[in-house]
Amino acid sequence: MAIADLTPNAADRAPAPPRGSVIARAPRQRTTAWPLVDRVAYALCWAVGVGLCLIALAIVLFMFFKGIAYLRPHLFVESPAPSAVQSQSGGFLDPVVGTLIVAMLGIAIAMPVGVALGTWLAEYGRPAWLARAVESVIEIIAGAPSVVLALFGLLIFSQGYLGFLSQTAASGGVFGRSFFAAGAVMAVLALPLVVASTREGLTRLPDRLREASYALGRTPATTVRRVLLPAIRPDIATGGVLGLGRIIGDTAIITILLGTFLDLEKVGSVPVLGTLRGTGSTLTSYIFSNSPAGEGNAPGKAYAAAFLLLMIVLILNGIVTWLTNRDGQSDGGGLSRALRLLPLWSRLTWR
Amino acid sequence: MRAHRTLTHRTLIVSAVLALALAAPASAVASKRLIIDGSTSMLPLVQKLAVAYHKAFPKIPAPKVGGGQTDIGINDVAAGRVDIGDASRDPIPGVDPEHLVFSKIARDGVCVITNSANPLPNLTQETVQGIFTGDIRDWSQVPGSSLTGPIDLFDREAVSGTQDAFQNIFLGETLKISPSATAESSEGLEVNAVGAQKSAIGFVSFAATVNGGVHTVDYQGIPCTLANAKSGQYGGVRNFWMVTKREPKGEAAKFIDWIVKPGNLTVRKIVSSLWIAIH
Amino acid sequence: MDRHPLTAAPSRGPSRTRRWATGRTDQRVERTLGALAVTVLILIGAMLVTVFVKAWPSFSHNGLSWFGPGGDVDSQLRAMQEVKALPGHSIYYFRGWPLIWGTLLTTVSAVLIALVVSTLAAVFLTEFAPSAVRRTLDPVIRLLAGVPSVIYGLIGILVLVPFINNHLISESRRASVGYVVQLNGADVMTATLILTVMILPIMVAISANALAAVPAAWREGSLALGVNRWRTIWRVSLQTARPAIVAATVLATARALGEAVMLAMVAGGRGFAPNLLDGLTALFEPVRPLAATIFQNSEGLTIAALAHTIYAIGAVLLVSAAMLSLAGWAAKQRFKRYGVRA
Numbered sequence: 003m004a005i006a007d008l009t010p011n012a013a014d015r016a017p018a019p020p021r022g023s024v025i026a027r028a029p030r031q032r033t034t035a036w037p038l039v040d041r042v043a044y045a046l047c048w049a050v051g052v053g054l055c056l057i058a059l060a061i062v063l064f065m066f067f068k069g070i071a072y073l074r075p076h077l078f079v080e081s082p083a084p085s086a087v088q089s090q091s092g093g094f095l096d097p098v099v100g101t102l103i104v105a106m107l108g109i110a111i112a113m114p115v116g117v118a119l120g121t122w123l124a125e126y127g128r129p130a131w132l133a134r135a136v137e138s139v140i141e142i143i144a145g146a147p148s149v150v151l152a153l154f155g156l157l158i159f160s161q162g163y164l165g166f167l168s169q170t171a172a173s174g175g176v177f178g179r180s181f182f183a184a185g186a187v188m189a190v191l192a193l194p195l196v197v198a199s200t201r202e203g204l205t206r207l208p209d210r211l212r213e214a215s216y217a218l219g220r221t222p223a224t225t226v227r228r229v230l231l232p233a234i235r236p237d238i239a240t241g242g243v244l245g246l247g248r249i250i251g252d253t254a255i256i257t258i259l260l261g262t263f264l265d266l267e268k269v270g271s272v273p274v275l276g277t278l279r280g281t282g283s284t285l286t287s288y289i290f291s292n293s294p295a296g297e298g299n300a301p302g303k304a305y306a307a308a309f310l311l312l313m314i315v316l317i318l319n320g321i322v323t324w325l326t327n328r329d330g331q332s333d334g335g336g337l338s339r340a341l342r343l344l345p346l347w348s349r350l351t352w353r
Numbered sequence: 354m355r356a357h358r359t360l361t362h363r364t365l366i367v368s369a370v371l372a373l374a375l376a377a378p379a380s381a382v383a384s385k386r387l388i389i390d391g392s393t394s395m396l397p398l399v400q401k402l403a404v405a406y407h408k409a410f411p412k413i414p415a416p417k418v419g420g421g422q423t424d425i426g427i428n429d430v431a432a433g434r435v436d437i438g439d440a441s442r443d444p445i446p447g448v449d450p451e452h453l454v455f456s457k458i459a460r461d462g463v464c465v466i467t468n469s470a471n472p473l474p475n476l477t478q479e480t481v482q483g484i485f486t487g488d489i490r491d492w493s494q495v496p497g498s499s500l501t502g503p504i505d506l507f508d509r510e511a512v513s514g515t516q517d518a519f520q521n522i523f524l525g526e527t528l529k530i531s532p533s534a535t536a537e538s539s540e541g542l543e544v545n546a547v548g549a550q551k552s553a554i555g556f557v558s559f560a561a562t563v564n565g566g567v568h569t570v571d572y573q574g575i576p577c578t579l580a581n582a583k584s585g586q587y588g589g590v591r592n593f594w595m596v597t598k599r600e601p602k603g604e605a606a607k608f609i610d611w612i613v614k615p616g617n618l619t620v621r622k623i624v625s626s627l628w629i630a631i632h
Numbered sequence: 633m634d635r636h637p638l639t640a641a642p643s644r645g646p647s648r649t650r651r652w653a654t655g656r657t658d659q660r661v662e663r664t665l666g667a668l669a670v671t672v673l674i675l676i677g678a679m680l681v682t683v684f685v686k687a688w689p690s691f692s693h694n695g696l697s698w699f700g701p702g703g704d705v706d707s708q709l710r711a712m713q714e715v716k717a718l719p720g721h722s723i724y725y726f727r728g729w730p731l732i733w734g735t736l737l738t739t740v741s742a743v744l745i746a747l748v749v750s751t752l753a754a755v756f757l758t759e760f761a762p763s764a765v766r767r768t769l770d771p772v773i774r775l776l777a778g779v780p781s782v783i784y785g786l787i788g789i790l791v792l793v794p795f796i797n798n799h800l801i802s803e804s805r806r807a808s809v810g811y812v813v814q815l816n817g818a819d820v821m822t823a824t825l826i827l828t829v830m831i832l833p834i835m836v837a838i839s840a841n842a843l844a845a846v847p848a849a850w851r852e853g854s855l856a857l858g859v860n861r862w863r864t865i866w867r868v869s870l871q872t873a874r875p876a877i878v879a880a881t882v883l884a885t886a887r888a889l890g891e892a893v894m895l896a897m898v899a900g901g902r903g904f905a906p907n908l909l910d911g912l913t914a915l916f917e918p919v920r921p922l923a924a925t926i927f928q929n930s931e932g933l934t935i936a937a938l939a940h941t942i943y944a945i946g947a948v949l950l951v952s953a954a955m956l957s958l959a960g961w962a963a964k965q966r967f968k969r970y971g972v973r974a
Contacts, residue, residue, distance in 0.1 A: 035860075040863060048760060051761060062775065128668065142680070145954065147949050149923050432934055502807075522671065535902065
C-alpha cells in the first residue's frame with residue numbers, strides 16, 4: 003500500500019510513467035552522511051549480526067563435524083556396555099529405543115487430551131470461570147520448569163496403588179521410576195502446546211464454516227467432529243510435532259523418572275508391559291551420562307548421540323515448516339500472519 | 354460404513370483396555386524382583402554378583418541394582434522403598450534408623466589418588482591430614498610433588514559411605530575435610546574429576562582405580578594394592594555391608610545367604626578380583 | 633452419491649441422523665469435554681497444591697529468612713542429608729540466598745545480554761543483511777532454537793569449561809579464593825555465556841518475524857519524510873515490534889529460569905554466592921541456580937527435611953514462573969491499547 007493510495011481523490015494521484023521510459027531514482031543516502039550516533043548503531047548492528055552468524059555457524063558445524071567423526075554404525079545396534087568399560091565399547095541402541103518409547107507414550111496421552119481440551123476451550127467454554135481457570139492452569143504448566151513436574155511425578159508414581167506402573171520391592175515399597183511415569187509427565191509437558199495449537203486453529207476458522215454447517219442441520223457436536231477438527235488438522239499436527247520436540251529434548255524428567263542406568267531393563271515377562279514398567283534411558287540422558295558431568299566419561303559417544311539428536315530435531319523442524327507453509331488459509335496481510343505464527347514460534351523450543 | 358468403522362473403533366478400544374486390565378495384576382504378581390540401591394563404591398561388585406546370581410538361578414530375575422550413595426540406600430531400606438541397601442561404611446548407632454541388620458559381604462581398600470601428571474610417590478598421615486583439612490594449600494608445600502600451584506581438593510558428598518570411611522581411617526574423629534573441597538556424588542564422578550584436573554587430589558575405592566587415568570599414592574610407605582590390602586599391611590581398608598530392615602527374609606535372604614555362604618566359589622572369585630573376600 | 637449441500641438427499645435414514653443430531657448427544661459431548669477439563673484442572677491443581685503443602689514445613693521453620701543469607705547453603709543441605717542438625721539450629725535450617733543470587737546473576741545477565749544482542753541481530757537480519765545471508769541463516773537459527781539444552785551443556789562442558797580453566801584463570805586468582813572455594817572453569821561466566829547462546833535463537837527468530845511484519849507503508853512513509861534508515865528502524869519498526877520483543881523476553885526468561893540440566897553441567901554445582909566486590913574473580917566463582925539444585929538433590933527425596941527443602945525450592949520456581957506469565961500478560965495488555973495483537 004503506497005503512500006499515494008492514502009489520498010482520497012484519485013485524480014490527485016500522479017500519472018503512471020509511460021512504458022519504457024527511464025525512471026529517475028534519487029540515490030540512497032550514504033551512511034557516511036548520517037549523524038555519529040546512527041553510524042555507531044549501524045556498525046554495531048553489522049558487528050552483532052556478523053558475530054551471530056559466525057557463532058551460529060560455528061556451533062552447527064562443530065556439532066556436525068564432531069558427530070560425524072565419532073558416529074559409527076555399530077553404535078546403532080549395540081547396547082550400552084556396563085559402566086567400567088563405557089569408553090571402549092557399547093552403543094546407544096537402548097537410548098534410541100527409550101527415546102522412541104517415551105516420545106510415543108507422551109504424545110499418545112497428550113494428543114487426545116490436548117485436542118479435547120482445546121476444543122472445549124474454543125467451542126464451548128462454559129461456565130466462564132472454569133474456562134479461565136483451565137486456561138490459567140495450562141499457562142502455569144507451560145511455564146513450569148520440568149524439574150518441578152518431575153518431582154511431582156516421582157511423588158505420584160511412588161504411591162502404593164500405582165505400583166503396577168513400575169516395580170514393587172519385595173518389602174512393599176514402590177520403585178516409582180519407569181517408562182510409564184516418564185511418559186505421563188512428558189505428556190503434561192507437551193499438553194500446553196497441543197492445547198494452544200488446537201485453540202488457535204479453531205478460533206481462526208471463520209464463523210461462516212460453522213454457520214453453514216448449522217444451516218445444513220448439524221449440531222455443534224457434529225460440526226466440531228466432522229467439519230472443524232478435520233479443517234484444522236495441520237494445526238493439530240503442528241502442535242503434536244512441537245510437543246514431540248519438547249519431549250525429545252528434556253533431560254531432567256528422564257533422569258529423575260527413568261533412572262540413571264543406560265540399559266533397557268524389563269520388569270516381568272509380559273512383552274510390551276514389561277518394558278514400559280521397566281527403566282531405561284533416552285538419548286538426552288545418555289548424552290548427560292557420557293559427558294564429564296556423568297559417569298561414563300566417553301565424550302566421543304556423547305558427540306555421536308548429540309549428532310543423532312540434532313538430526314532428529316532437524317527433521318522435526320522440517321515437518322513443522324512444511325505443515326505451516328501448507329496452510330493456505332492466510333486471510334490478512336503479513337502482519338497478521340506473522341503475529342499468528344508468533345505464538346507457534348514461541349512454543350517451538352519451550353523446554 | 355460409518356457404523357462399521359465406529360464398531361471397529363469401539364472394539365479396539367475395549368479390547369485394549371481389557372488387555373491392559375488383565376495384564377496389570379498378572380504382571381504385578383509375577384515379578385517380585387529384588388531392588389537394591391546405596392553405595393556407589395559397591396555398585397560394580399553388587400552388579401556382578403546380581404548377574405552371577407541370575408546365572409546360577411535362571412528362574413529368579415536378576416536383582417535391580419542402583420546407586421545413590423550409602424546413606425540414601427540406608428534410608429531407602431528403612432523406608433521400605435528397596436529390599437537391600439548397600440553400605441560402604443560401618444553402622445553408626447544412634448544415627449542410622451532403627452531395626453536395621455547389617456550383613457558384611459566383603460572388604461575394600463580406599464586409595465588416595467592424584468592426577469597422572471602428578472605422580473606423588475608417598476604421603477604420610479600428617480601430609481594427608483594437612484592437605485585434606487586445608488592447612489596445606491599449595492603443591493609446592495607437599496614433599497614429593499613436582500607441581501606448583503593451588504591444590505584442588507575433591508571430596509565425596511556427606512551421604513557417601515566412602516566419605517565416612519576416609520574420614521575415620523585417614524583423618525580420625527576430630528579433623529574435618531575443608532569445606533572448600535568439591536564434593537562429588539559418586540565414585541565414577543570422583544575418578545573423572547581427579548583425572549581431569551592436573552592439580553587434583555581425592556580418594557576412591559581401589560576398584561575404581563584399575564581402569565587407569567589416575568595415580569594411586571602410597572600411604573605411609575605402603576602402596577595401595579589389592580595384595581597389601583588383603584595382607585593387612587595397607588591401613589586404609591573398610592567393610593562392605595548389605596543392609597536389610599530386620600532379619601533378611603524371602604528373596605533378600607536368599608540373595609544374601611548365597612553371597613555369604615562359605616565355600617561359594619563363584620562369589621569368592623568375583624569378590625577377590627578387585628575386593629577382599631571374607632567368606 | 634450426490635453430496636452437494638443444496639441438492640443432496642438428506643442423510644441416510646432417520647435413525648442414523650437422529651443418533652448424532654439430537655440435542656441430548658450435544659449436551660453429552662459438552663458435558664464429557666467439560667468433565668475432562670475439570671479432571672485436568674483437578675489433577676494439575678492437586679500437583680500445585682501438593683508442591684506447596686510439602687514445601688510448607690521448610691518455610692514455616694525458616695520464615696522469610698529462607699530467602700536471606702546465613703552460612704553455607706551446602707553445609708546446610710549436608711546437615712539435612714546426614715540427619716545431623718547444625719549446632720544451634722533445627723534440622724530444617726536453610727538460608728537460600730546463595731542459590732537465589734546465583735539464579736539472579738545468571739538469568740538476569742543472560743536475558744539482558746540476549747535482549748540487546750537479539751534486537752541488534754534481528755535488525756541486521758531483516759534490514760541490512762544481504763538476502764543470501766538471510767536465507768542461509770534462517771534455517772540455522774531455527775535449528776539452534778530447537779536444540780535440546782543438554783547439547784548446549786555438552787558444548788559448554790567440553791569446550792568452554794576447559795578453555796576458561798586453562799587460559800583465563802591464573803594461579804594467583806585460584807590461590808586468592810582457594811581457602812573458600814575452588815575454581816575450575818565452571819562458573820558464572822560460563823553459565824551466563826551458554827545461557828545467552830541458548831536463549832538467543834528464539835529471541836532473534838521472534839524479533840525478526842515481528843520486524844519483517846511491520847507494514848511497508850509505515851517504513852516507506854518515514855523514509856519519504858527524510859528520516860535515515862537507522863532512525864526509521866529505531867523509531868518505527870522497533871516500536872511496532874515492541875510487543876513481540878517483550879513476549880520473546882518473557883519467554884526467554886522463563887526458559888532460563890527453568891533450566892536445570894545445562895546449568896548443573898556448567899555452572900559449577902556449588903551453592904556459593906559470588907561477591908561482586910571481588911571484581912573480576914567473581915565471574916569465575918561457581919554458582920548453583922535453584923533448578924540445578926533440585927536436579928542435583930533429586931536422589932535424596934527419601935530424607936524428610938531434604939525433601940521439604942527441595943519442594944520449597946520448587947515452589948519458589950513455580951511462583952516465579954507464574955509471576956513471569958503474569959508480567960507477560962500485563963505487558964500484552966498495555967500494548968493492546970495500540971491495537972496490536974501479540
